[in-house]
Amino acid sequence: MTTPDAPTCGLQRGLQRGWQRVKRAFWPDTLFGRLVLILAAGMFAGQLLTSTIWFDTHDNRTLEIPARLFASRLADTVRLLERAPDAAARASVLSALGDDRYQLHWVQGTPPAAPPAPSLTLRATSGLIEGVIRKRLGTPIEVRLLDAHLRDDDGRHRGILSLFDSRMPTGDFHVFLNIPQQGWLEIQSKEGQAGMHSERGELVFDYLLRIYLLRFAAVCAIAFVGVRFALAPLRQLTRAAQALGRNIHRAPLPETGPQEVRSAAHSFNAMQQQLIDSFAQRARFLAAVSHDLRSPLTRLRLRAEMLPDPAWRERLRGDLDEMEAMVRATLDVVQGVEVTEAHQKIDLDSMLEGLAADAREAGQAVSVSGATRAPVRGFARNLKRGLQNLVDNAIRYGGAAHIAVRDDGDSVHVTVSDNGPGIADDALRERVFEPYFRIASLRRDDGGEGEAQAGGTGLGLTIARSVAAAHGGTLTLVNRIEQGRIAGLDAELVLPRDD
Incomplete structure (x- = not known):
């Protein structure tokens, strides 16, 4: 050899x-x-x-x-x-x-x-x-x-x-x-x-x-x-591919130009339509499953009310409430990923003030500071759903929420902060965004004993991150350190300006 x-x-x-x-x-x-x-x-x-x-x-x-x-x-x-x-x-x-x-x-x-x-x-x-x-x-x-x-x-x-x-x-x-x-x-x-x-x-x-x-x-x-x-049609194809992730229902590409460009545009439009049909079929399937589950859940509630033992009756009610919440959250995930509304200018300051006012009416402590220079473009209903999930998480794990807004001209930074115990570093970046992954067991007090208040279905951050991606932005979680200890969690949503 x-x-x-x-x-x-x-x-x-x-x-x-x-x-x-x-x-x-x-x-x-x-x-x-x-x-x-x-x-x-x-x-x-x-x-x-x-x-x-x-x-x-x-x-x-x-x-x-x-x-x-x-x-x-x-x-x-x-x-x-x-x-x-x-x-x-x-x-x-x-x-x-x-x-x-x-x-x-x-x-x-x-x-x-x-x-x-x-x-x-x-x-x-x-x-x-x-x-x-x-x-x-x-x-x-x-x-x-x-x-x-x-x-x-x-x-x-x-x-x-x-x-x-x-x-x-x-x-x-x-x-x-x-x-x-x-x-x-x-x-x-x-x-x-x-x-x-x-x-x-x-x-x-x-x-x-x-x-x-x-x-x-x-x-x-x-x-x-x-x-x-x-190369103008190719640049248009590139922009369309980038925008497809944010809005799958965007207008199809015009099939004009040289034969190769027309063929590429036709293939792109066919792929977009296939994705739309696939998401629509998935949504119909989940909606059908949700509808079919409501009947047995309703029967179980009626039978639970007939139980003679109050303790067992209360425990069964909790299980049924959790099942219904998971069904609703699953549908919310589908709606959070699939954008079906028009791209429009959004008064983000008014939206945040409205979320804070609704939370204060419910007896929760939510404050807002800072303001944007101009409206941002996006999908209003989806953006509100993502921000609502961040505020709910802050209240659930920290007892209160503070929303800080910073506009540097190129992008808008919305930071939702709480005073909770934070999240373990090994789950801070990716695991926490996985569907049905609950972070209650990861957000502990200073001594590391005991579990923070449980709640949620483990889909809130998944929906919020999907909303950020649909707007071409990012969502990051960072433990806030004060005097050498974790003083809370900051969830920063960055929305780029594309106008």
Whole structure:
């Protein structure tokens, strides 16, 4: 059995981690950013491929002036040779015209043929030279252009690179002319720009600025607008999915846009309808069960009243009251999770004052402090049910309740405090919100002996948390510590403002 080489595995892991870091640094995390990057990168790659055409064209234009000067000199050379009376005179003409930049030689025999597959520059230059000679002489002359390219200021053949760092690139030509009735003449020449020059780096700066930078900026701007417009249905789908948890009866998504978006919207609407039907079926089932249980409960109450022993009669009444309370609470849980009312502006201050006033009329101590800056948007009946459960819990376990309101502009914080024994830390975060989980046994006095007043069905906090989630908010419980001991429990309901 063989094992992989440890250094190799370490190197592979290092490369993988490095690639992940590079990917996180340069690869956007959003679909919007990725589409914009792909469009911009595609444009840039396409521009790189097509830029060779621009450079080749500019190379031809830079070579055009030397080629015209060279063609004019060739035409003058042919004219002088045709007028020479004899071979000695023609030799004198070649000697007088030749120098280091214009070399002429008679060719014995047939000269080399032109390249079978000339480049675009060579074809354009050959046609230009033939055209100038024909125009100057009035008759066509056979021209075989073997080479034509640019040299930089140092005399090096660098092709289009000479456009970037040469102030006056020159043309280098190698041609064979068929002089009528005299033979083939080989000419190698170097022709300059006749006083014209380009500043060093000017061309590349102009190209990068006007073609790359401006086009890149234009494509990015168009991509930002276009991709944002194209992704608008997806953003709408995201908002709808987020709102579905708060209000399952929200209006269906419009099935418009591209085919993929229409299909996604149709699937989303179908899922929403299935959830609505499922919740409605569950509510009907629980309502039917509740209705069916009322008849035997009523018969049990009648039979309990006929018991001769008062103690047994009272105990049976308590059991029946608890059963009815559990049935009602179960239906309340369903109603607390399922939002069927309209989303509207709620005067939270008036709602809290009303809850406190109702509690005081019943002889309970409830106070309110603080106020909101403006109404909040939500579901009034569900929100009132959740707040009522928090107040009832505070009164049940602490004897009194204090409601504190704080509005920071972005969200509203409603804290319901009591003076009870608090809740054990191991159940404070999640267990206490589980359905039918009663916290009476967890809220003890300072000495840890005895049980706080029992009551409730263990569904109040479940309903309150469901109401908070339906409003896009949170519900948290925190033991209030004063002088090193638990002085009560704070239930904080946070309602974000979405208007």
